[in-house]
Amino acid sequence: MYSFTEENYLKAIYKLSDNDGNGVSTNSIAENMETKAASVTDMIKKLSDKKLLKYEKYKGVNLTQKGKDVALQTIRKHRIWEVFLHEKLKFGWEEVHEVAEQLEHIQSELLINKLDEFLGYPTHDPHGDPIPGENGEFHSNAFVSLDTVEANKKVILSGVINHSVPFLQHLKKIDLTLGQKLMVIEINEYDRSLKLVLNGKIEIFISNEVAKNILVK
Amino acid sequence: MYSFTEENYLKAIYKLSDNDGNGVSTNSIAENMETKAASVTDMIKKLSDKKLLKYEKYKGVNLTQKGKDVALQTIRKHRIWEVFLHEKLKFGWEEVHEVAEQLEHIQSELLINKLDEFLGYPTHDPHGDPIPGENGEFHSNAFVSLDTVEANKKVILSGVINHSVPFLQHLKKIDLTLGQKLMVIEINEYDRSLKLVLNGKIEIFISNEVAKNILVK
DNA sequence: TATTATTTTTAGACAAATCTAAATTTATAT
DNA sequence: ATATAAATTTAGATTTGTCTAAAAATAATA
Incomplete structure (x- = not known):
């Protein structure tokens, strides 16, 4: 097409x-x-x-609406392929984008719908970005940036704003991956860096710059 | 590349x-x-x-050897994708080829190797064609055409020679799909058409033309 | 407002892959 | 062996997507 x-x-x-x-x-x-x-x-x-x-x-x-439709279907395909690569083929979340850039252009309605079904109709990709439906509709995710979360509130890491490979690799190294349960236990007044506790156990420190690029719910 | x-x-x-x-x-x-x-x-x-x-x-x-290597890797990718489409996404064996023609050109060594692992290192595609290894090596399959099989010998449908969509659709309709256990119970002298028994139960007739295009082991 | 600076467009060229029509080479047949 | 047929190559054009360099329009600034 x-x-x-x-x-x-x-x-x-x-x-x-x-x-x-x-x-x-x-x-x-x-x-x-x-x-x-x-x-x-x-x-x-x-x-x-x-x-x-x-x-x-x-x-x-x-x-135009037609142009948006094509864009949204391409984004839909991209994100569904990312889920496949991450969940089924165990690609790291920093590795999925590049391959999905190619896979998103495969032409087959049937393929993407069957893949979607195979994956259990995922709603978000491995970076927490929402997957548009067959008709381009979004279920908006209402995530908030981690630097706005108050102390002592349990949240789940649900997405990232910065999608760069180095940033994603960094988060993975300090165990901040999608679905991670965490809580802010200290907000440094001076530079707004944060002390977090992961799974109620391990404590880590992150800069405000990093916190701004993490989405939680 | x-x-x-x-x-x-x-x-x-x-x-x-x-x-x-x-x-x-x-x-x-x-x-x-x-x-x-x-x-x-x-x-x-x-x-x-x-x-x-x-x-x-x-x-x-x-x-040249270089040319053969590229061809074999492309065939390898094609057939691995066909297995994925058939086994995981439930595409019919007559539907896999067209989509695999696109998927075979995705450039990522990592992708095809991870997909191969995910599928359990399949040796044959959904038409019974062997899948070349990473270094282009074939495990030759030694299948024989069904029209050469003697009567009353149990065999397994293991491949096809004719890969056309109508032929594959026809076979599927009469329950002749990959892995089907069958036995030739009668060979018509006049036109060499065959009477088969499937799973030791159902009897069907096929022409010699069809039999010639079916591979069994 | 006049003058720079920036952004955008045009003009013309190029590479990849394809095509048609004509020319050339090889194969076939009398 | 010569004429005809078939296969193959060349020449020149086309399409898609890209580029550089120059021209035109818009924006910024003194």
Whole structure:
């Protein structure tokens, strides 16, 4: 239906959209996709011809409903594959993204639906990001950032904001993985670094920078 | 490493090779890949430059060891994915090929090895074709065609020669699927059609044409 | 507001893979 | 052995996605 490249553009534009009506700029797309602005202009024209987005010269772009649908289905496939890689094939959460970037472009409705069923209809990927449904609907997750949690309240690590490989590797090393039960037991006044207790036993310290990038519920 | 298209050419040439030193003809490749001879010539030159095959004008091509390795790894990936689709996602054996044609091109050594482990190191795909190992080695399967089996000998359906969707659908409809235990109980002298008994219970008739395309052990 | 600076677009070129039509080579048949 | 047929290659064009360099539009600043 749509090419590998078209799907990647739509996904990038979707993620860059604020839904405030302000068009996504050519440069921001180019930066996000690690390509040049001239290439983006070319592709934008093509996607506009296909009614996947609205484009006015020099004004940036906004996805149409059709464009959003394609983006959401691609994100859905990406995240379902990530669950498969993590849960079934035991990939680390820092390893799943790269492979899922390829798998998300496999064309087969049947495949993704059967995979979804095989995995028990997961609602979140291994980074805690919600998986859109077949019709693009999100069950919003209402997670909060760990640096806003009050002391002595039990929470569960449910997602991350920073998805970078080094960050994910760091968290894994200090046993902060998805589903981890934890409690903030001390908030340092000076730098807002935190002392946590994991599983009611081990105590660890994390910086505010790290805490800001962890989501809990 | 190699493009989608390059892998497909190498796979097709591998399958068309007799290993008798006779080059594979341009036309046979074109026919097999449903493309034009001129396109094949272009691609052949490219693959020859990359030392994946030996090419002399008007003499056809032969894969080098390097070319065979790439072809075998692609076939390995294809067949492992077919097992996954059939065993885990419950695709019919007539449905797996098309999707595996896409999945075989995903680039990740780690992925295919972890998938192989997840599936318990299968030796054959859902059509009974052997799965090459990591180093391209085959455990040859020594199956025989059902039309050569003597009467009253218990055998197990272990593969097919004809891989077409209609043929596979037909077999499934009459309960002839991989692993089915059966016995030839009557061989018609006139047209060499067969009467079979399945699981020691149900009796069915099949034509010689069908029998020739079924492999048993 | 006039002048820079930045962003975006256009123009033209390139690489990959394909095609058609024509030319060339090899095979076949009288 | 010569003519015809079949297979293969070349030449030139096309599509998709990309790029650089230059031009045009918009934004920022003095």
